[in-house]
Amino acid sequence: MIWKIFLFLLLAFVSIAGIAFPIVEKPAAWYEFPFIPGLEENAKIIFFHVPTAWLTVIAFFMSTIFSFKYLRKKNLDDDAKAYSAAQLGMIFCILATVTGAVWAKFAWGQFWSWDPRQTSIFAILLIYGALFALRSSIESEDKRATLSAVYSLIAFITVPFFIFIMPRIMKGLHPGSAEDSNAGPIIDFQMNPSMQLIFFLSLIGFTILYFWMWQVGYKSIIFRDKLNKQLIIPTGSGQGG
Amino acid sequence: MLAKSYALFKKDFSSELRTRYAINSLAMFIIVAISVILFSIGNETITESLTGGLFWVVIFFTAMSGLARAFVSEEERGTSLTLQLIASPSTVFTGKLLFNVILVFCMNIVIAILYSALFERFVVQNFPLFVLTFVLGNIGLAVSSTIIAAIIAKAGAKGTLYPVLSFPILLPLILTCVQLTLSSFDGTSFDEAQFELAIVVGYDVIMLTASYMLFDFIWKD
Numbered sequence: 001m002i003w004k005i006f007l008f009l010l011l012a013f014v015s016i017a018g019i020a021f022p023i024v025e026k027p028a029a030w031y032e033f034p035f036i037p038g039l040e041e042n043a044k045i046i047f048f049h050v051p052t053a054w055l056t057v058i059a060f061f062m063s064t065i066f067s068f069k070y071l072r073k074k075n076l077d078d079d080a081k082a083y084s085a086a087q088l089g090m091i092f093c094i095l096a097t098v099t100g101a102v103w104a105k106f107a108w109g110q111f112w113s114w115d116p117r118q119t120s121i122f123a124i125l126l127i128y129g130a131l132f133a134l135r136s137s138i139e140s141e142d143k144r145a146t147l148s149a150v151y152s153l154i155a156f157i158t159v160p161f162f163i164f165i166m167p168r169i170m171k172g173l174h175p176g177s178a179e180d181s182n183a184g185p186i187i188d189f190q191m192n193p194s195m196q197l198i199f200f201l202s203l204i205g206f207t208i209l210y211f212w213m214w215q216v217g218y219k220s221i222i223f224r225d226k227l228n229k230q231l232i233i234p235t236g237s238g239q240g241g
Numbered sequence: 242m243l244a245k246s247y248a249l250f251k252k253d254f255s256s257e258l259r260t261r262y263a264i265n266s267l268a269m270f271i272i273v274a275i276s277v278i279l280f281s282i283g284n285e286t287i288t289e290s291l292t293g294g295l296f297w298v299v300i301f302f303t304a305m306s307g308l309a310r311a312f313v314s315e316e317e318r319g320t321s322l323t324l325q326l327i328a329s330p331s332t333v334f335t336g337k338l339l340f341n342v343i344l345v346f347c348m349n350i351v352i353a354i355l356y357s358a359l360f361e362r363f364v365v366q367n368f369p370l371f372v373l374t375f376v377l378g379n380i381g382l383a384v385s386s387t388i389i390a391a392i393i394a395k396a397g398a399k400g401t402l403y404p405v406l407s408f409p410i411l412l413p414l415i416l417t418c419v420q421l422t423l424s425s426f427d428g429t430s431f432d433e434a435q436f437e438l439a440i441v442v443g444y445d446v447i448m449l450t451a452s453y454m455l456f457d458f459i460w461k462d
Binding site: 129 | 410
């Protein structure tokens with residue numbers, strides 16, 4: 001219980017600090033953020049956009065790991081864990097895409113410009129969408145678990161290609177891209193200690209939140225399956241794990 | 242194992258020759274897709290980069306319309322259990338892959354010929370680069386669509402799900418192949434296109450390995 005209160009306080013502090021702390025030319029007080037050329041006030045999105053993008057990747061990775069575990073041990077609990085991670089990954093992926101697009105409207109002038117990172121996150125969104133479409137089309141539990149595990153493994157190995165191809169096809173606009181001289185790599189050089197502190201607090205807070213939600217998610221899926229088996233109710237509609 | 246795969250391929254080939262279902266539908270699909278593009282262009286001359294992109298658009302959708310047959314037909318006729326009894330999973334996959342590779346090559350050669358005849362800007366400067374891209378791209382396309390076809394056949398869902406599942410898997414390949422096709426239009430030398438070629442080769446090898454490793458799980462019920 002105590003850590004839930006701690007998490008609430010942490011996320012409340014991060015939200016207030018991230019939105020309310022001012023950006024000034026020469027930060028003096030501890031609560032002032034530095035002025036980053038090219039980003040200006042838009043820089044504040046880093047406290048909310050980067051954690052969601054980070055969790056998208058973590059969830060994708062965890063979903064793949066548990067899919068792999070399922071294929072080795074054939075334990076349906078692993079499938080529930082992979083499915084729950086994928087569900088959360090989809091939510092965070094949509095959040096990252098939307099917050100990124102809104103930020104891009106103000107920083108680059110348009111919502112979508114097929115920047116390498118936008119294309120990569122779009123590909124991850126497509127993979128998640130395809131995974132859920134596949135899952136909802138299969139009735140049998142074991143078959144659904146096996147086929148979706150195989151699909152997520154195949155999808156996972158194609159993702160690294162984007163990292164290599166994208167910068168060759170189009171120039172990166174995103175802060176932190178390779179040729180980005182004015183605003184990259186912002187995490188190391190241009191954030192002052194207080195900004196870094198709130199950034200990493202935000203990362204930690206969102207990560208704890210993710211693991212909590214993931215635990216609740218997969219436990220509820222496992223309980224539902226158990227109840228279904230006890231009551232001998234046909235799983236029907238083909239939803240859920 | 243290779244003899245068995247070849248026997249499986251011959252079985253698919255002769256049953257294809259008997260019904261001519263895939264060949265007919267693919268040929269008609271190619272004609273329909275290209276004529277839709279030509280109608281929408283009208284009298285305008287489109288740029289080189291658009292021609293190269295549209296070339297791979299037609300290839301992608303033609304593959305999506307025909308390649309799922311390999312495994313779906315076995316499930317429809319109820320012959321997949323017999324196949325499971327007489328052959329190992331990798332043998333089945335090799336046979337089906339061989340059939341799909343040949344189908345992809347036939348259909349893409351037709352598309353390439355039609356494109357060079359009908360589109361003014363489809364002029365290849367560096368012909369060896371184009372052929373290499375074409376061959377490597379076709380192999381990658383065949384491998385990925387065969388493994389996804391196996392998933393689709395077991396999922397019992399036909400039609401719409403196939404392009405949905407295949408697109409994210411094929412996206413890196415198609416993007417790189419479009420890039421390479423445009424380079425061959427510009428007459429770029431092999432040295433400059435080395436990186437993209439390495440990516441396509443890497444994609445083919447990795448997908449082939451992963452497909453053989455994962456096909457066992459799909460095939461055994």
